Amino acid sequence: MFWRVIGATAAILTMFSFVPQIARSLRTRSVKDVSPVTLFQLSTGVFLWIIYGIYLKDPIIITANLVTLASLAVLLFLYFKYGRQACR
Amino acid sequence: MFWRVIGATAAILTMFSFVPQIARSLRTRSVKDVSPVTLFQLSTGVFLWIIYGIYLKDPIIITANLVTLASLAVLLFLYFKYGRQACR
Numbered sequence: 001m002f003w004r005v006i007g008a009t010a011a012i013l014t015m016f017s018f019v020p021q022i023a024r025s026l027r028t029r030s031v032k033d034v035s036p037v038t039l040f041q042l043s044t045g046v047f048l049w050i051i052y053g054i055y056l057k058d059p060i061i062i063t064a065n066l067v068t069l070a071s072l073a074v075l076l077f078l079y080f081k082y083g084r085q086a087c088r
Numbered sequence: 089m090f091w092r093v094i095g096a097t098a099a100i101l102t103m104f105s106f107v108p109q110i111a112r113s114l115r116t117r118s119v120k121d122v123s124p125v126t127l128f129q130l131s132t133g134v135f136l137w138i139i140y141g142i143y144l145k146d147p148i149i150i151t152a153n154l155v156t157l158a159s160l161a162v163l164l165f166l167y168f169k170y171g172r173q174a175c176r
Contacts, residue, residue: 007140009133017126018126025121041108052091
């Protein structure tokens, strides 16, 4: 039970970790300090974690990384929408 | 062997995913578009993944998240060093 709580808390915190970043980017409409290499590299890595989680049959790893991948996709969309604009 | 490669690639990509963000922040000396909530939330989550990885006795989960935690610590340091400066 204790370990399920640890795993679930880890999963919840990391799976929703980019939600504040999405909120900030939507509010400021600026993403120029965000590294696109980090976004692409993390998306690829998280995708492979999903595959690895399927192999391990670990629902926590699979679910957590699916949500992270979805939020990274939103961030990448915002990155290209707002572009590397100059400051306002 | 195939699954080890998938897991190792996932680990390498995600563990070093914030290195490009660190490089960008060092180069631009600007972090104003980076969400500090995301940095703190992700650091806490990654720490708990390490604990969960120790429980699962999975060296890939442990090592990957240790490196991520270290790079997030560097990013947090840069965030407070450069502050939420206005654009230059």
